[in-house]
Amino acid sequence: MLVAGVDVGAATAKTAIVKDGEFIAYSVMPTGDIVTKAAEDVTVEALKKAGYTLKDLDYVVSTGYARHHVKFTDKAVTEIICHARGANYMMPQVRTIIDIGGQDSKVIHVNEVGRVVDFVMNDKCAAGTGRFLEVMAQVLNTTIDQMGALSLTSKAPSDITSTCTIFAETELISLRAEMTPRVDMIAGLHRAVARRVVLMGQVVGYRDQVAFTGGVAMNQGVKFFLEETLKMPVVVPEQPQIMGALGAALLATETRVGKIYERSQAALKG
Amino acid sequence: MEAMKRLNTHLRERPVELLKLKKSGTKIVGYAAGGFAPLEMIYAAGAVPVCLGMGGDPESVTEAMSYTPLFLCTYCRSQIAYYKLGEAPYYQLPDLFVVPIVDANNKLIADSFCYYTDVNVFRFGVPHDKRPLDADYYKYGLTNLKKKLEELTGNVITDENLKKEIELENRRRSLLKAISYLRVGADPVISSKDYVALHHAAFYADRDVYLEILQEIYDELQAKRAKMAEKKYSGPRIMLVANTLAHGDVRIHEIVEATSAEIVYEEAAEGMVPYLNNVDPGLDPLDGIVDCYFTKRIRNPWDRPWGDRFDRLLEKAKEFDCEVVIWYQTLYRDGADLQSWTYGKKFKEAGLNFVKIETNYNAAEKGPMRTRIETAIEMLGQDEREAAATL
Numbered sequence: 001m002l003v004a005g006v007d008v009g010a011a012t013a014k015t016a017i018v019k020d021g022e023f024i025a026y027s028v029m030p031t032g033d034i035v036t037k038a039a040e041d042v043t044v045e046a047l048k049k050a051g052y053t054l055k056d057l058d059y060v061v062s063t064g065y066a067r068h069h070v071k072f073t074d075k076a077v078t079e080i081i082c083h084a085r086g087a088n089y090m091m092p093q094v095r096t097i098i099d100i101g102g103q104d105s106k107v108i109h110v111n112e113v114g115r116v117v118d119f120v121m122n123d124k125c126a127a128g129t130g131r132f133l134e135v136m137a138q139v140l141n142t143t144i145d146q147m148g149a150l151s152l153t154s155k156a157p158s159d160i161t162s163t164c165t166i167f168a169e170t171e172l173i174s175l176r177a178e179m180t181p182r183v184d185m186i187a188g189l190h191r192a193v194a195r196r197v198v199l200m201g202q203v204v205g206y207r208d209q210v211a212f213t214g215g216v217a218m219n220q221g222v223k224f225f226l227e228e229t230l231k232m233p234v235v236v237p238e239q240p241q242i243m244g245a246l247g248a249a250l251l252a253t254e255t256r257v258g259k260i261y262e263r264s265q266a267a268l269k270g
Numbered sequence: 271m272e273a274m275k276r277l278n279t280h281l282r283e284r285p286v287e288l289l290k291l292k293k294s295g296t297k298i299v300g301y302a303a304g305g306f307a308p309l310e311m312i313y314a315a316g317a318v319p320v321c322l323g324m325g326g327d328p329e330s331v332t333e334a335m336s337y338t339p340l341f342l343c344t345y346c347r348s349q350i351a352y353y354k355l356g357e358a359p360y361y362q363l364p365d366l367f368v369v370p371i372v373d374a375n376n377k378l379i380a381d382s383f384c385y386y387t388d389v390n391v392f393r394f395g396v397p398h399d400k401r402p403l404d405a406d407y408y409k410y411g412l413t414n415l416k417k418k419l420e421e422l423t424g425n426v427i428t429d430e431n432l433k434k435e436i437e438l439e440n441r442r443r444s445l446l447k448a449i450s451y452l453r454v455g456a457d458p459v460i461s462s463k464d465y466v467a468l469h470h471a472a473f474y475a476d477r478d479v480y481l482e483i484l485q486e487i488y489d490e491l492q493a494k495r496a497k498m499a500e501k502k503y504s505g506p507r508i509m510l511v512a513n514t515l516a517h518g519d520v521r522i523h524e525i526v527e528a529t530s531a532e533i534v535y536e537e538a539a540e541g542m543v544p545y546l547n548n549v550d551p552g553l554d555p556l557d558g559i560v561d562c563y564f565t566k567r568i569r570n571p572w573d574r575p576w577g578d579r580f581d582r583l584l585e586k587a588k589e590f591d592c593e594v595v596i597w598y599q600t601l602y603r604d605g606a607d608l609q610s611w612t613y614g615k616k617f618k619e620a621g622l623n624f625v626k627i628e629t630n631y632n633a634a635e636k637g638p639m640r641t642r643i644e645t646a647i648e649m650l651g652q653d654e655r656e657a658a659a660t661l
Binding site for chain 2: 121
């Protein structure tokens with residue numbers, strides 16, 4: 001059985017392909033303006049890598065904030081349930097998942113079979129998420145890809161008290177005026193992001209092992225500061241940003257989870 | 271249901287009816303939506319009560335910024351905005367606005383109306399605890415309210431009048447309770463959205479019309495319920511615990527309606543008619559009102575001490591076979607927020623899924639709200655089998 005898990009997030013769309021229970025391919029691309037197109041394009045790309053087309057798909061599970069708008073989906077499941085399942089597939093020993101995406105962050109407590117036991121999500125705004133780091137990268141004249149490595153070179157991270165994009169920018173301007181080294185500011189931002197999410201997750205609690213997923217997990221600096229704040233090792237799976245898509249594909253057969261849609265054949269273009 | 275359609279038609283015409291009544295000399299008494307202003311007393315004075323309890327609308331929140339400090343309950347801040355925007359006809363009608371004060375947030379409602387309008391505002395304090403001296407204090411407030419109503423209408427509120435009104439309000443509460451309890455042991459015969467709409471209709475409708483329609487609705491639903499199998503539920507069952515379920519705030523209902531779950535019980539400190547208890551006709555009318563409206567009522571989220579509130583909520587969750595608790599609070603209603611932390615843990619320890627939703631009545635909240643609620647529901651459907659099972 002060929003299944004696609006499609007995760008349409010705020011920043012990126014991801015698809016994972018699972019064949020007879022085995023993860024075989026994936027693709028990631030920016031979501032852009034039209035979420036339905038992004039979902040289709042990323043799925044076509046992932047299928048192509050695996051040697052298939054849309055017509056070969058037996059089942060599609062969508063997740064992410066646009067999960068109910070994927071026209072060719074059979075079922076929509078929330079990203080929290082999906083992340084838990086995907087992380088469990090890659091790292092069965094994980095019991096806590098910290099997921100930081102483009103615009104939201106979550107801490108999820110899972111059991112040994114990837115079942116969500118408890119969860120917490122950030123409230124209201126994208127403070128302390130991928131979007132925050134993107135904006136700060138621009139303010140500091142660097143790129144999001146370089147930020148993580150740069151943060152690790154600092155010996156004295158600045159104290160950044162806010163993860164609100166607007167207020168943090170104000171803090172950076174003050175620090176810059178005081179000739180604070182750029183790497184110290186970058187490190188301070190990463191530490192602020194880590195502290196914010198760790199504080200949020202205290203409601204759920206942190207149990208060994210802790211995994212870090214989502215696009216921001218590719219940032220080594222945030223990982224470092226998470227470990228420093230938690231005083232626990234944090235594992236990052238290969239392809240951390242596709243855990244949601246992978247979990248979605250793995251949830252295809254769980255009939256009591258998710259909202260079922262009648263997929264129109266016309267929505268599957270070959 | 272035909273009866274619901276008739277009720278909606280009646281409500282569409284009701285503001286004009288009330289205006290006509292007002293012009294003919296009948297006094298309209300507005301009251302804040304906390305359930306502590308006894309309707310019996312208002313009716314016994316010959317006035318018509320109208321609840322000022324709208325919410326859920328982002329425009330009112332934005333408008334409120336011109337009148338109120340930001341860091342207080344979104345719902346409470348919105349009330350002056352509804353008056354100032356002039357688009358909610360009921361807000362323009364009252365000759366007197368009764369605001370029982372329960373916390374610093376709803377005190378804002380009284381303060382803002384006093385400061386920014388010419389509306390005659392009457393306030394009295396509602397204690398948090400339920401000791402005899404607290405009941406005495408509430409009764410003292412009602413005694414002053416009685417004088418105010420008599421002064422407004424020129425009519426004396428006699429015990430005889432009060433008893434008549436008590437009988438009618440008891441009938442209202444009994445019918446609402448009976449309809450609610452049809453949801454015990456079977457899939458709900460009425461959606462939560464419609465059930466809460468019945469409560470909101472009580473804010474405005476002519477009572478005679480309302481009681482007649484409510485009876486009809488109950489009779490129809492009871493017949494439907496009688497044919498249903500016991501304890502055969504088609505989806506997860508949810509208890510909605512809200513500090514306020516304002517008239518116009520239907521987002522939680524709309525989100526749940528799109529899932530396989532159903533809200534089968536609601537507990538709202540503001541925005542619903544407190545219906546679980548009736549006024550004991552064997553007591554002195556005012557004592558009976560105090561007993562019903564205050565002493566026996568489930569405590570509010572902001573009451574200190576919390577007393578038996580959790581136990582009573584858990585009892586309801588079990589009675590209605592709920593698996594999920596949605597805790598719905600307005601932004602900056604700190605009393606409710608404080609309680610949510612502890613109660614969340616306690617509900618989880620009791621084996622229920624608990625999800626907390628906080629709202630500023632902002633349209634952008636809907637996506638995250640939906641994800642939280644859907645996750646709490648989907649958690650119930652997860653399989654225990656190994657994650658890497660062959661498809």
